[in-house]
Amino acid sequence: MVSQKALLFGFAITFLTFTACSDQVDDISPNEEIPTIGQEVQAYDGVHPEIWDYFNSFEVEGLARGIDVDLRAAGISGVIEEILEDGVVAQSSHSSENPKQIIIDATFWENTSDLAKEFAIFHELGHCYLARDHREGTHEDGTCLSIMRSGPDVCRDNYTPTKRSDYLDELFDERFHNEIN
Numbered sequence: 001m002v003s004q005k006a007l008l009f010g011f012a013i014t015f016l017t018f019t020a021c022s023d024q025v026d027d028i029s030p031n032e033e034i035p036t037i038g039q040e041v042q043a044y045d046g047v048h049p050e051i052w053d054y055f056n057s058f059e060v061e062g063l064a065r066g067i068d069v070d071l072r073a074a075g076i077s078g079v080i081e082e083i084l085e086d087g088v089v090a091q092s093s094h095s096s097e098n099p100k101q102i103i104i105d106a107t108f109w110e111n112t113s114d115l116a117k118e119f120a121i122f123h124e125l126g127h128c129y130l131a132r133d134h135r136e137g138t139h140e141d142g143t144c145l146s147i148m149r150s151g152p153d154v155c156r157d158n159y160t161p162t163k164r165s166d167y168l169d170e171l172f173d174e175r176f177h178n179e180i181n
C-alpha cells in the first residue's frame with residue numbers, strides 16, 4: 001500500500017557554499033516496531049529527549065555494521081520545531097553558528113510513525129555525521145537504492161520493516177561516506 005502522505009526533507013550546508021534539497025517519502029508503514037526503540041538511553045546534550053531513541057538506534061545500527069558512531073563526541077544537536085518551508089519535515093545544518101544541527105518539524109513529528117521518524121533522522125545524520133551526499137537510482141522495481149535519495153521524483157521509498165535492514169546496510173556502506181565536507 002502506498003501512503004498518500006508526502007514527507008519532504010530539506011538539507012542545507014552553509015559552509016563555503018549553500019545547497020538545499022527536499023525529499024519525499026512513500027511507502028512507510030505506520031507504527032512498525034524498531035528493535036532499539038524503548039531501550040534505556042543516556043542523554044544526548046543539546047538533543048530533544050524524544051530524539052534520543054533514534055540517535056541511539058543510529059549508533060547501534062552503525063556498530064552492527066562495523067561503523068563506530070559517536071554522536072555525542074560529534075556534538076550533533078537536534079531540535080523539534082515548526083519548519084516554515086512548505087512540506088519540509090527535516091533539515092540539517094552545518095555552519096559556524098550552528099555546527100551539525102538536525103531540525104525536525106514539530107507537526108510532522110506529532111503525526112507520523114516511528115519508522116518515518118527514523119527515516120527522517122537517519123537521512124539527516126547521513127548528511128551531517130556520515131558526510132554522505134544524496135544517492136539516486138532505483139532497484140528494478142522502482143524502489144529507491146538509498147534513503148539518501150534527493151527528491152520525490154527519483155524513486156519510490158520502501159523503508160518498511162522488511163527492507164529496513166537492507167537500507168541500513170546501504171546507509172552505513174563506507175564507500176559512500178565522506179562525500180561532502
Ligand SMILES: [Zn+2]
Nearest residue numbers: 009010011021
Ligand atoms: Zn537530503
